[in-house]
Amino acid sequence: YVKNTKEILDKASREGYAIGAFNFNNMEFLQAILEAAEEEKAPVIVATSEGAIKYIGKGDIETGAKLAVEMVRTYAEKLSVPVALHLDHGRDFRIIMTAIKAGYSSVMIDASHLPFEENLRETKKIVEIAHAVGISVEAELGKLKGIEDNVVEKESVLVDPEEAKIFVKETEVDFLAPAIGTSHGAFKFKGEAQLDFERLKKVKEYTQIPLVLHGASMVPQDVVKLANEYGAELSGAKGVPEDMLKKAIELGINKINTDTDLRITFVAYLRKVLSEDKSQIDPRKIFKPVFEHVKEIVKERIRIFGSSGKA
Numbered sequence: 001y002v003k004n005t006k007e008i009l010d011k012a013s014r015e016g017y018a019i020g021a022f023n024f025n026n027m028e029f030l031q032a033i034l035e036a037a038e039e040e041k042a043p044v045i046v047a048t049s050e051g052a053i054k055y056i057g058k059g060d061i062e063t064g065a066k067l068a069v070e071m072v073r074t075y076a077e078k079l080s081v082p083v084a085l086h087l088d089h090g091r092d093f094r095i096i097m098t099a100i101k102a103g104y105s106s107v108m109i110d111a112s113h114l115p116f117e118e119n120l121r122e123t124k125k126i127v128e129i130a131h132a133v134g135i136s137v138e139a140e141l142g143k144l145k146g147i148e149d150n151v152v153e154k155e156s157v158l159v160d161p162e163e164a165k166i167f168v169k170e171t172e173v174d175f176l177a178p179a180i181g182t183s184h185g186a187f188k189f190k191g192e193a194q195l196d197f198e199r200l201k202k203v204k205e206y207t208q209i210p211l212v213l214h215g216a217s218m219v220p221q222d223v224v225k226l227a228n229e230y231g232a233e234l235s236g237a238k239g240v241p242e243d244m245l246k247k248a249i250e251l252g253i254n255k256i257n258t259d260t261d262l263r264i265t266f267v268a269y270l271r272k273v274l275s276e277d278k279s280q281i282d283p284r285k286i287f288k289p290v291f292e293h294v295k296e297i298v299k300e301r302i303r304i305f306g307s308s309g310k311a
């Protein structure tokens, strides 16, 4: 059934576990994520970026947002677990408003590329509007490295816990994504994986709200190897190790954004199926085994996040 994001995350924060926030761009990824959550008896957040809304709507934002909401609602009403639909990395005011109007459970206003005062002002504006219609809001402080859609952040700028305290108090934002060293995509760390747990601990202590980890994909090396065996070129791919995810959850992360792990799994097994079943032309027969593997990786993540059985 459809639930609001704040209730799901406040409970996770009180009880010390994390909820997966899995991105989808089409029906098959959404099916795999929801089946995984149902089988794990776990509350789940499904998310679309602005690009996903444009992709689903073939460029028309209202169509994309509406279709995303209808797809999630239609599937979710058959499930026993709570499902929330979230706008990931909202930047465009019109898209954020369209998502709220279409029925999204929560929205992220990502103004982390702006100076602190502007980020605070932008976020406050969205919170006032969203709260007026019962929608919860996520914001980001500090900058992830790598490409966030079309904005290239050369260097990551880690969150300042003192700023986080002021930011949350002034904006009344419901969830905060503190930059602690992760980045989006499959190439997260040049050398050893490293997260700034000291900052995370302080941000939780100062804000006492559910915290979000972006760029949290683990980039499983066995799947990367399989993809490369079937022609992909993903050498040097590196993600967040399991022990670091678990430590981040202990220190107060309650929403974990995962997209790349699903993408890598999709690509590896699509390449494998196509190269092994050379006469297959029925997309359903090609996609079925591929999305079984996508479902399995989502179940593995839900178990690591500690939200299995929490529905």
Ligand SMILES: O=C(COP(=O)(O)O)N(O)CCCCO
Residues within 6 Å of the ligand: 023, 049, 088, 089, 183, 184, 185, 186, 213, 214, 215, 216, 217, 218, 257, 258, 259, 260, 261
């Ligand atoms: O923080 C994340 C997920 O990051 P990851 O790339 O580690 O899956 N997201 O917000 C998902 C959208 C970014 C494109 O990947």
Ligand code: NA
Residues within 6 Å of the ligand: 086, 087, 088, 089, 108, 138, 257
């Ligand atoms: Na988000």
Ligand SMILES: [Zn+2]
Residues within 6 Å of the ligand: 089, 184, 214, 215, 257
């Ligand atoms: Zn992100």
